[in-house]
Amino acid sequence: MALGPLPTERTGSETIWSRYNKLFHSPRLGHFVYNALSNTLFELDESNYRCLEEFRERATDCESLSPEFLAALRQNYVITTRWEEQRVLLSNRYRRSTTNFDSTRLGLTICPTLKCNFRCPYCFEHTQGDPMLMSPQTIDRLVEFIKGYRDVRHLSLAWYGGEPLIGFDVICKVTERLKSLDLTFGGAALITNGYFMDQRKCDLFNDLEIHSVQVTLDGPEEMHDTRRFLTGGGPSFQRILANLDTLLNSTFKGSCDIRVNTDRQNVGTFQELRDTLLERFKDKNICIYAARVTPAHDYDRSLILNLEEWTDFNRRVFQSSGFVPISNFYPSINLDSVCVGTAHNRFVVGPRGELYKCWEDVGQPARVIGDVHRADPITNPELRAQYSVGTDAYSDPECLECSVLPICGGGCANKRLRTKYFDEPGLEYCSPFKDNLVQYLEAYIDIFMNKEMCAAILGSGQNETNTRGYRKISPETKPNCAGGSGSCSQCS
Amino acid sequence: MNKKGDKLVRGLIEKMRADAAFRKRVLAVEDIDARMELLKKEGFDCKVGDMQLYLRTYGGNEGQAVVLTEKGGCNGIYYGFCF
Numbered sequence: 001m002a003l004g005p006l007p008t009e010r011t012g013s014e015t016i017w018s019r020y021n022k023l024f025h026s027p028r029l030g031h032f033v034y035n036a037l038s039n040t041l042f043e044l045d046e047s048n049y050r051c052l053e054e055f056r057e058r059a060t061d062c063e064s065l066s067p068e069f070l071a072a073l074r075q076n077y078v079i080t081t082r083w084e085e086q087r088v089l090l091s092n093r094y095r096r097s098t099t100n101f102d103s104t105r106l107g108l109t110i111c112p113t114l115k116c117n118f119r120c121p122y123c124f125e126h127t128q129g130d131p132m133l134m135s136p137q138t139i140d141r142l143v144e145f146i147k148g149y150r151d152v153r154h155l156s157l158a159w160y161g162g163e164p165l166i167g168f169d170v171i172c173k174v175t176e177r178l179k180s181l182d183l184t185f186g187g188a189a190l191i192t193n194g195y196f197m198d199q200r201k202c203d204l205f206n207d208l209e210i211h212s213v214q215v216t217l218d219g220p221e222e223m224h225d226t227r228r229f230l231t232g233g234g235p236s237f238q239r240i241l242a243n244l245d246t247l248l249n250s251t252f253k254g255s256c257d258i259r260v261n262t263d264r265q266n267v268g269t270f271q272e273l274r275d276t277l278l279e280r281f282k283d284k285n286i287c288i289y290a291a292r293v294t295p296a297h298d299y300d301r302s303l304i305l306n307l308e309e310w311t312d313f314n315r316r317v318f319q320s321s322g323f324v325p326i327s328n329f330y331p332s333i334n335l336d337s338v339c340v341g342t343a344h345n346r347f348v349v350g351p352r353g354e355l356y357k358c359w360e361d362v363g364q365p366a367r368v369i370g371d372v373h374r375a376d377p378i379t380n381p382e383l384r385a386q387y388s389v390g391t392d393a394y395s396d397p398e399c400l401e402c403s404v405l406p407i408c409g410g411g412c413a414n415k416r417l418r419t420k421y422f423d424e425p426g427l428e429y430c431s432p433f434k435d436n437l438v439q440y441l442e443a444y445i446d447i448f449m450n451k452e453m454c455a456a457i458l459g460s461g462q463n464e465t466n467t468r469g470y471r472k473i474s475p476e477t478k479p480n481c482a483g484g485s486g487s488c489s490q491c492s
Numbered sequence: 493m494n495k496k497g498d499k500l501v502r503g504l505i506e507k508m509r510a511d512a513a514f515r516k517r518v519l520a521v522e523d524i525d526a527r528m529e530l531l532k533k534e535g536f537d538c539k540v541g542d543m544q545l546y547l548r549t550y551g552g553n554e555g556q557a558v559v560l561t562e563k564g565g566c567n568g569i570y571y572g573f574c575f
Contacts, residue, residue, distance in 0.1 A: 028509075322549035447550065453505045454547040456519055457527065458540065 012083030017056045024438050029445050036406045037088050038076040041474040048469045069470050093394040099338045103151040107346035109158040112167025114363050118193050120228050124296035127363030134170045138353040143177050145372040156186035165196040175208045187211040194240040202250040211254040219269035248284045256286045263293040263303045289326040311436040315443050329443040331407035341387045341413035357387040358414040391416045404433045448473055497542035504536040
């Protein structure tokens, strides 16, 4: 459907079937309508389903629908007007802009070094041999760079690399300096391969206000060691596992996330690894999750799982073990694609003080957007703007016609940028919901109905029946939640 | 989780969903012990513990990790890779 000229209150007043609807029937689960603009899901009886089908096909009047049902559909933009849709989209766009240009927060991803002791073949970096550590002079300049953001009241960090624990002294020095600033220090996440995570370091994590540690394991020992090996080829699995023991038995108060970079090579071993880790670390504060490997450099692209295969994998894992993917099955209203790349006050800082807009750009001179050593640190404002406003899906005609725009927001800014501006082929930047929305919703409905039925059997014996011919079954959202606050079930 | 208990509860839930008359009959029994007894007679010899474990396992609450929105500066993207 072409958008045409923007609707006005007068020209856009005709009642329509929303372009953001998905009306679907699942033989096992029933009849449903989902609207991406309100992120609402209704379960329907067959009669109401047929009425909506009719309305969708012929834009007939809504007389066959009960006034109450019609009001619910209107309230959730299933039946709406182009004028109303336009207003909500503008509101979403405004929300994206205010988040992107929030001047009170500064988020830095700092690489103490780009050096890495691993040579994972799928890694998007290619500077693992660079031995440079962030110097005291660069640390001084970094502190001045932060002080230059006078409106900033809140600072948060992620330690990244290379392997950041190679530069552990830098982490200690920078943290000490930043904690003395007149800012709310929101702590830090640490992204490490885990190889150098010894007792001494683990004992210091609380003082360094590291609230979460992410370690990657790519499968059981044999699989992991074929993918995440040392420079020169040595294994790493057993040492990482021992270091995880050290971390989880230390005084560390934060969480530990174990990431499994997943592609065709190791997709079949995820559950075995997960079962092993859950047994070994039962009662510990860990989260194990799979993440899709995406194309990088000369890594064999035939190993990459496409979005459909990725969806299937997540569903299969849930069906066999109850494990829900980290991004959940139900679309989240905070998926508005605000990230380091798009946000004005978020940067990745390299060991030389060079600034980037994305983790995946680290070590690439052409993607440097600034330098903390310069009086005016932003040296490539054009690239920064391309990342921020140039990747805005609300300016992309193709996205404006997409039925999942409100829950996607444009997908990955880095891959969109590389595709749209640098003509790089073969990158997927869209949300998996674009082509697999029903599969994700079905998985959510399965969970919803499992819970409901178990609760009914275990409870008073009553369960909510769909006597009105429709009911809203999407997760509850707190009133006025703009997403991303973590305070309601859709964004926590 | 216990594979046998898992399979039983899964079968029960499928039956409860698909068979309205069966669902009505089961849920009409107010006392939980009597309800479990009825289920046993219907071939679903599952324990309350099995049901609770199933609910915990398949209730959709597992696998939540820390979102870096407030903590690490990355919103909607986990640790450098889009999900």
